[in-house]
Amino acid sequence: MSVAVAVTDSPEGRLALESAVAEAQNLGTGLLLINLTLHDFTEDEVPPGLEVTVINRSGRGDRDPVTAVIDELDDHAEVDRLVLGVRARSRVGKMILGSVAQRLILRSPVPVLTVRQDGR
Amino acid sequence: MPPGSPRRPSTSTASTNFELPHVGTGRPVHRLGVIATVATFGGLLFGYDTGVVNGALEPLSEDFGLTALSEGLVVASLMVGAAFGAVFGGRVADAWGRRKTILALAGVFILGTLGCVLAPAAAFLIGARFVLGLAVGGASATVPVYLGEIAPSEKRGSYVTRNEVMIVGGQLAAFIINAAIFNFFGHIDSIWRWMLLVALAPAIALLVGMIFQPESPRWLISQGRAEEALAVLKQVRSPERAEAEIAEVTHLAAEDAKEATGGLSDLGTRWVLRLVLIGAGLGFFQQLTGINSVMYYGTQLLTSAGLDSGVAIIGNIANGVFSLAGITLGMYLLNKQPRRVMFLTGYALIAVFHTLIALTAVIVPPGPAQAWTVLAFLVLFVFSMQGTVGPLTWLMLSEIFPMKIRSFAMGICVFVLWIMNAIVAQFFPPLIEALGMTATFGMFAGLAVIAFVFLALMLPETKDKDLAEFEREFKAEYGRR
Numbered sequence: 001m002s003v004a005v006a007v008t009d010s011p012e013g014r015l016a017l018e019s020a021v022a023e024a025q026n027l028g029t030g031l032l033l034i035n036l037t038l039h040d041f042t043e044d045e046v047p048p049g050l051e052v053t054v055i056n057r058s059g060r061g062d063r064d065p066v067t068a069v070i071d072e073l074d075d076h077a078e079v080d081r082l083v084l085g086v087r088a089r090s091r092v093g094k095m096i097l098g099s100v101a102q103r104l105i106l107r108s109p110v111p112v113l114t115v116r117q118d119g120r
Numbered sequence: 121m122p123p124g125s126p127r128r129p130s131t132s133t134a135s136t137n138f139e140l141p142h143v144g145t146g147r148p149v150h151r152l153g154v155i156a157t158v159a160t161f162g163g164l165l166f167g168y169d170t171g172v173v174n175g176a177l178e179p180l181s182e183d184f185g186l187t188a189l190s191e192g193l194v195v196a197s198l199m200v201g202a203a204f205g206a207v208f209g210g211r212v213a214d215a216w217g218r219r220k221t222i223l224a225l226a227g228v229f230i231l232g233t234l235g236c237v238l239a240p241a242a243a244f245l246i247g248a249r250f251v252l253g254l255a256v257g258g259a260s261a262t263v264p265v266y267l268g269e270i271a272p273s274e275k276r277g278s279y280v281t282r283n284e285v286m287i288v289g290g291q292l293a294a295f296i297i298n299a300a301i302f303n304f305f306g307h308i309d310s311i312w313r314w315m316l317l318v319a320l321a322p323a324i325a326l327l328v329g330m331i332f333q334p335e336s337p338r339w340l341i342s343q344g345r346a347e348e349a350l351a352v353l354k355q356v357r358s359p360e361r362a363e364a365e366i367a368e369v370t371h372l373a374a375e376d377a378k379e380a381t382g383g384l385s386d387l388g389t390r391w392v393l394r395l396v397l398i399g400a401g402l403g404f405f406q407q408l409t410g411i412n413s414v415m416y417y418g419t420q421l422l423t424s425a426g427l428d429s430g431v432a433i434i435g436n437i438a439n440g441v442f443s444l445a446g447i448t449l450g451m452y453l454l455n456k457q458p459r460r461v462m463f464l465t466g467y468a469l470i471a472v473f474h475t476l477i478a479l480t481a482v483i484v485p486p487g488p489a490q491a492w493t494v495l496a497f498l499v500l501f502v503f504s505m506q507g508t509v510g511p512l513t514w515l516m517l518s519e520i521f522p523m524k525i526r527s528f529a530m531g532i533c534v535f536v537l538w539i540m541n542a543i544v545a546q547f548f549p550p551l552i553e554a555l556g557m558t559a560t561f562g563m564f565a566g567l568a569v570i571a572f573v574f575l576a577l578m579l580p581e582t583k584d585k586d587l588a589e590f591e592r593e594f595k596a597e598y599g600r601r
Contacts, residue, residue, distance in 0.1 A: 009389045010600055038382055038392065038524040039591065057524070063383035097388045 001029045002076065005083040006069050006104065009037035011117060012085025019115045020083035021047045032079055034072050036065040036100075066103045073109055086114045140365060143272045144358025152356050155270060156279055158329035161322045162222060162263035163283040165229050166256050167290020168319050170198065170412075171440070175298030175419050175433050176312040183310055184242040188549040195416050196546035197246045201253020202260070203538035207531050209258030210265070217343075218266040218336040225262065226327035228255035230320065237317045257538065269336040270356060273368065281451060284511070288447050291415060292440030294318075298419075299433045306430065341366075342373040375523070382525025391598040392522065396529050398578050399517055403537030405571035406513040409470050410564040411505050412541055413548040414439055414498055421498070424552065425481070425491035435495050442499040446506025453507065454515055459583050460575070463516075466508025467572040473501035474565035481557040494557070513537075519582050522591055 005020035007013045017033070024031045030051035035041050040056045055072050062068040073079055086101045105112050143149065173180075173195050181191055213221040232255055235248030264280045271279040298315050305311055334356070340349035349369065353362035387393045414421070418439045422432035453462060477497045484490040521529040551560045582590055 009392075009595075038386060038389075038522040039588075057381050059377045060380040062381055063528075065385055093388075097385065100385055100388070 001027065001080055002032055002078045003027065003029055003081050003083060004032040004034060004069075004073060004076065004079040004110075006034045006036055006065070006100075008065070008085065008100070010085070010087075012087050012115075013037070014085075015115055015117055016083050016085035017047070019085075019113070021050060023081070023083060023113065024050055030078075032072065032076055034069050036068065065100050066107065069104055070107055070109070080110050082108050082110050082112045084112055084114050086116050140273070140368065141360045142358065143274075143361055148356050148358060152271065155333050155356070156267060156282060158326065158333055159222065159263050159266055160283050160286040161326040161329065162225065162259040163286035164290040164293070164322050165319060165326065166259050167287040167292075168294045168322065169229075169233075169252055169256055169290075171291030171294035171415060172298065172315055172319065174295060174416050174436060174439075175302060176315040177417070178420060178423070178429060179302075179306075179310070180245075180312040183312065184245070186242060188553040189546075190242060191549045192546040193246055194242065194249060196542040198249040198253035198256060199538055199542035199545055201250040201255075202257030203253075203535050203542065205254040205257025205259075206261045206534050206538055207257075209261035210527070210531075212258070213262045213265060214339075214342075217339050218262060218269065219330060219333060220335075221258070221262050222266060223327065223330050225255045225258045226323055226330060228252075228258070229323035230327065233316065233319045233323055237313045237320075261534075266336055269338040270334075270352075272357065272361075272365075284447065284451070285444070288440075288444045288506075292437070292444055295418075295433075295437045295440040299437055302433050303430050337365075338369050338373050338376070341369050342376065346370075378524055379527040382522070383528050386525050386528075390600050391595045392525060394578075394598050395520055395522075395594065396525075396532060398580075399520060399529060399533040400536045401574055401578065402513045402516055403533045404540050405467075405567070405574065406509055407537055407540035407544055408564070408567045408571065409467075409505050409509060410474070410544060410548075410561075410567075411502065411510065412544055413564075414502055415443070416545055417548055417552075418498070420549070421552075421557070422491050422495060425494045425557070426487040426489075427491040432491070435491070438495060438499050439502050442503040443506050446503040447511060449503075449507040450511040454511060457583075458581055459512060459516060460579055460581050462508050462512055463575050463579060464572060466504060466512070467568050467575065469504035470501060470509065471565045471568035471572065473497050473504065474561045474568060477501070478558045478561040478565060481561070516579075516582065519587065520580070520590075523587065 003020055003024040005016050007017050013036070020031060020033075030053065031047070033041070033046070033052055033054045035054060035056045037057075041054050046052050046054055053076075057065065057068050061071075069082070073082065082104070084101050084104055089099065101114070105114070177191060177195070180186070180194070184190075186194065209221065209225075212224075216224070228251060232248055232252030235251060236245055239245035239248055264283050267279040267283055268276050294315075297318055301311060301315055305314070308314075334352040335348070337349040337352045340346070340352065346366065350362060350366060353365055353369075356362075357365060382392075387396060418436040419429075419433045422435050423429055427435060477494055480490060480493045480497060484493050517530055517533050548560070551563075555563075580590070580594055585593075
């Protein structure tokens with residue numbers, strides 16, 4: 001058993017990480033931290049007090065964050081839950097870019113727990 | 121940096137310090153010199169092929185009965201080809217290797233040149249120039265990478281600079297050769313075909329020369345061909361250095377792979393999008409300085425201002441000389457002045473000289489006096505542009521993006537830059553014909569002012585900051601909280 005979290009470079013991403021840490025602590029499992037931002041996580045960014053595996057995105061194969069996450073979930077059969085941060089998006093934003101969260105929800109092999117910030 | 125010379129400038133330099141023995145002396149150093157000389161024929165061709173229309177265009181235009189609009193198309197088709205060549209050249213070089221790609225490009229240079237020289241009609245010439253453009257863009261993306269990867273780390277900068285100088289030198293060479301051919305053999309029919317044919321010599325030299333040059337060790341490592349990489353390094357380094365360098369090269373190859381990580385979906389991150397828009401703006405405005413209207417149409421400008429063709433084509437050489445002098449100064453200034461100061465000063469000077477050119481056309485009556493005054497301001501514009509905005513745009517593009525999205529972001533900016541280059545090339549002749557010199561250069565002056573405001577408001581300072589520090593600050597200011 002393990003919890004996976006996809007961390008994007010945004011407030012939702014940080015919230016998802018917090019929630020995933022709480023979830024993993026509740027369940028007493030490890031955390032698979034899939035870092036979708038453009039920088040590699042340093043030691044001090046990794047939550048303490050848990051068994052955390054950090055996966056940084058790297059190389060052309062990880063260009064699409066959705067593929068990057070799905071590939072990791074396929075490689076880590078112990079994961080039985082994916083935590084995602086979501087937010088409401090503007091009409092224009094939806095027209096220009098697809099939603100990473102939506103595609104992940106539709107393609108994830110494991111149940112997805114979505115979290116959002118209050119009042120957003 | 122040449123006026124419109126998209127390239128992929130950043131081959132990662134070592135961020136980790138590798139203590140390496142001396143490169144060596146004698147044979148390996150000599151071998152490197154030969155490699156650099158051969159590969160920079162790619163830069164020379166880039167310069168010659170973009171500069172040669174400046175001088176060849178008038179006889180060509182007479183031959184084919186071109187209008188201002190179709191003249192523009194003959195010139196611009198090469199830039200459109202180059203936009204695609206620059207974007208896909210890097211991909212091909214990653215898949216096939218640098219050496220094979222450069223060999224293939226030399227072949228395209230030869231075919232494109234022959235196509236232009238033998239063109240039976242304008243439409244054919246436009247197509248052949250597009251093909252030639254693919255090679256120009258491809259060379260702009262591949263040659264600096266090859267040089268950067270095969271040169272020892274402590275000399276990387278100077279090898280890449282050497283290519284820049286060859287590009288501007290190639291343009292100057294085209295101006296001089298055109299002036300000589302036109303003044304001595306101007307009476308011969310279709311003399312422009314001979315001007316274009318000259319480019320065949322360096323293209324053949326590149327093809328034949330590259331056959332004997334080795335593949336980039338860094339690319340070989342990225343393909344898991346470590347033994348071949350070591351064999352290449354042993355040709356171009358002392359034996360101790362070659363062994364020691366394998367670790368560094370392996371590290372750099374891994375860093376390169378990371379550069380291709382980010383893509384379209386990362387533009388959903390607000391601060392990343394902002395950086396990419398700034399970068400695209402840099403390419404956009406660099407071309408709207410009109411630098412290439414001078415590099416492509418300088419001779420025609422001087423003719424229309426009142427010089428005889430034979431004199432105008434000689435006067436145009438001054439543009440090439442000041443371009444080369446400017447770039448030399450610019451390369452020196454890059455490491456001395458803050459980026460923002462240099463950019464803003466550059467665009468301010470550009471606006472001033474464009475205004476002076478516009479005013480000259482009103483105040484000084486047409487004739488040699490007007491033409492020489494215009495030329496004086498033109499070269500001052502070229503010099504200030506090449507001394508600041510020209511090379512700085514490239515440097516900035518290579519250092520503002522987070523490493524993991526660099527390849528994608530640079531691709532967008534370089535594409536925007538070449539397409540703007542093509543648009544300026546396409547519409548400059550009809551604009552001059554329809555509106556005259558005053559309105560056209562007045563417009564360039566206005567665009568330089570807009571560029572000044574855009575950069576003053578948007579451009580972050582990057583000098584003396586390491587990338588991680590810069591990213592943290594920028595993200596803190598413009599990221600979503």
